[in-house]
Amino acid sequence: MRTRTYVHLIHSLLLKVSSWQKFWAGLVGSSLHFFLPKHRTFGGRDRAAFKKAPDKQVNISEYSVVLLDDPRQPDAFQLTDDAKGNSYKFRVGTKAAALMWYTYVREVTKTKLGYQVPQNLITFEESEEQQS
Numbered sequence: 001m002r003t004r005t006y007v008h009l010i011h012s013l014l015l016k017v018s019s020w021q022k023f024w025a026g027l028v029g030s031s032l033h034f035f036l037p038k039h040r041t042f043g044g045r046d047r048a049a050f051k052k053a054p055d056k057q058v059n060i061s062e063y064s065v066v067l068l069d070d071p072r073q074p075d076a077f078q079l080t081d082d083a084k085g086n087s088y089k090f091r092v093g094t095k096a097a098a099l100m101w102y103t104y105v106r107e108v109t110k111t112k113l114g115y116q117v118p119q120n121l122i123t124f125e126e127s128e129e130q131q132s
Helices: 095-108
Strands: 002-008 014-016 024-028 031-035 056-059 064-067 076-081 086-091
Touching (some): 064 095, 076 095, 086 095
Antiparallel strands (some): 002 014, 002 086, 024 031, 031 056
């Protein structure tokens, strides 16, 4: 998986903070765990090429997720921390993998399709029987 960080500035300018970084990621509950490569001269894509302990853990429950529709990067999705205004773009190798990640991440973020405000269970209006 590769990611790139963006920071939104005043007047909706977009600042690219860093270049792409490779890492292994795991979703545990509502936390995203990032595992950096064991060596600077990153050589592999399998799990054994990355550290055993996560270098960073981020709670993404208040983030929003978007599956990007970019023909140049069909394997991308984006996580946004709306409170801080930071966006993280992820590339996962294939469009199918991006869809899978998007589906799982959407389940733990506030971006839920079909979310509805709960209906009021108590009504304060007088019923017709009480009005008579």
